[in-house]
Amino acid sequence: MKRYLETGNFAIAEAAVLAGCRFFAGYPITPATELAEAMSKRLPEVGGYYLQAEDECAAMHMCIGGALGGMKVMTGTSGPGFILYADPYGWALASEIPIVVLNSGRVGPVSGITGAPGQGEFYNVRFPTQGGNYETIVLAPNSAQEAFYLTVEAFYLAERFRMPVTLLADQLVTDGMEDISVPETDAEKAQMGLRFKDREINYGPEFYPAVDKIDIPPVVLGHNTGALCSDWTPTEEGYDTEEVEACHKHVYRLIYKVRNHKDLITRYEAFALDDDPELVVVSFGTPSRVVKSAVKKARETGMKVGALRLISLWPFPDELFWRRATYLSVELNYDGQLVREIQRACPKDSRVHFLGQCGELPGVQELLTVFQSLLDGKTISPINWQREAW
Amino acid sequence: MKERTEILISGFGGQGIVRLGQIIGLAAIKQQYRVTMLKSHGTEQRGGYVRAQVIVSREPIDSPIVEDPDYFCAFSTPAYRRHVDMVSQGVIFYDPSSTEVDEEKVKKITHYSVAARDIAIEKLGQAIYTNSVMLGAMARKMEIFGKEILLAAMLDVVPKFKEENARAFEAGYQLIK
């Protein structure tokens, strides 16, 4: 292993190269710029291409082009750029193109605060494009080291499911520095649990079979396979059609190839949940690290608190919320996003609370105070999941 | 060592705050510790202070934020004022040429006055060695790091003027007993 003191952006770039990515198109935006910079330096060293696009919409379309020629591709941005991915993200979902996308979360709405962490994109990454009728895969690292691991995993899943996979990492993950171990030998890669899958070519004639199977190679152009790919509803061969039945078959695949193989995607970290604590604190990304510190402290003082950290966000792991308990969602947003899914997934007589803020992480002491008041049966929010003190 | 050691460095933009954090982070890696470093920038630069939060531990680090620094190094009065209340047991380093401290706090918390800027100018002729003097002073008290390792990390991160930086570091180290 080689050890660095580096940013999450650096870790993601190294992981992408390790996973076989040889094509990156991007557009500068804080706090994802360092990923583009790292790629611009790193990719040519391994024979890969770094392209700077005229905007984010073009960047992801360039990635689609790269992938259609058979390359492993990646792009990265922050919220204001991610919305410009809406168009190509939809194309890639529908035509089933493997692409890895980084969304580095800063504070919104619009340009918001550039250099501070936010988690306002929880639903945006679930519904990155219009029209519905699809599932998405989203992974959320909480450290630079995990960003390394999940980037490799994202490339793996993108190939198997032949679709875009989004890494949702808040600004502290991408911009913060940390000790990072990068494996050098195959043994070290295996030890880290990294999984890899090479690109294969689909030789047709059915490029879009109406089945939930994974591991079907994607369309690759230039090999005279007669492959067709477009933004229209495809027949199984790829012809454009307006038939409802064809649409039904197509979106069945887009939805159920993910839903029926959720076990390959779902990842989480359960901490201090074995004794069915009264309070379960749910979070993802960097806030989960403060939550874990706080839960450790809380346990020392005898509070019955546990922590559930989501590593994969979408498809949403409903099955993890079977406990009849008090839930607290800790998020870097003020409107409450993850909390809505918890509310939906947990038993109906559970209490669900929300602690949200932007730009700065909550402190351990602040969390301990909240834990105590919830355990005392008090509420931190008078109305539904609104934040009490503004 | 303690389960985790928290180090906070804060000052104005352009004072080399992040670089100082990076040196300490690199020293941690050289000693096989785990380390995180959050750097605040962007709007906060305009707001008057930059901050590097370093956590060092033998174990994987959960919270990466400094809430009760073991070592707080202040390079400006606003930075000092903003963070001083966080320190409960730790020690504070400050440069009196840039930072005015609160006498009430000095009574309760150990403060090390390090005239880093003056020493840099006096001994090396240039203020650019201020941080190296400060790091040397901190090295005397940050027992978790070997002196030689901090020095090596500094020379890795700042590869220019090695000899001068090493002298500045030593001057800071000798300043504190």
Next chain:
Amino acid sequence: MDYLAEKYFRIRKTPSTACSGCGLGQTQKMLTKAIDDLDLGIEDVIWATSIGCSGRQTFAMWKGDGLAATHGRIYAMMSGLTLSLPPGKKIVCTVGDGDAFGIGLQHLLNAARRNVDATVVVCDNLGYQSTGGQYSWTTPEGSVTDSSPYGMYEPNWIQDGRDILNIIREAGATFLARHMSMDGEYGLESMRKALQNRGFSLVHVIFPCITNYASTALGTRNTVNMFRWIKSRARRMDETPDKDTIWRTGVYFDASNSRPDYASVIKGKVKDIDRRSLVK
């Protein structure tokens, strides 16, 4: 079925579903004939399209590999594709006027700047016809359409001495031509030249839309009238224009193969960096 269709088009997509009198078929045939003239096979060409009549009608007709992007984005997609395709492939692209000169102009200009090796044929039916006939940025001044009931009064891309082809040339395209779909051998010659340029070629082809443009703007559904109307407003580059002339036809700009295409630049540079990093 004629020789070209049999050789290059999918049975399932011929005949096309275009309206009667539509000039898109002529345009597509002109391009396909040029491909045939240059002895390119099905495996040599990737056929790209986009949204609108021109995009959708031509998608999946080519027997070989085909793709279609959402509105205006094919130029960005091609910019990526040109780097990853196996060597020797030619990208051919049929798009509409709204796609190229409206929604996709920013990507088109950037593709021209990069000199992406592709031949873009802008099939111009003088407006947004697949949505029922709204004006576009090539709709002639004064034309009544469904969205210009008082006549087209917004400045367009081809009037008052302004010409979109000049802008694309300034952006860096290395071959530019303009034709009518009924230009026959004259247009074919330009198409061949466009394909022979290893770089960004664009051929702007005006073709008649009977169903919407002719019926709303000209008040006729007679194909011959529409053909005549277009012809009377076009002059070859070597002819003298008159007051009615909107389109000058022929080769506008030919700097074919004068500078390396995008993929050559990037690949050449990367090879260089790669080699140096190996030495290091």
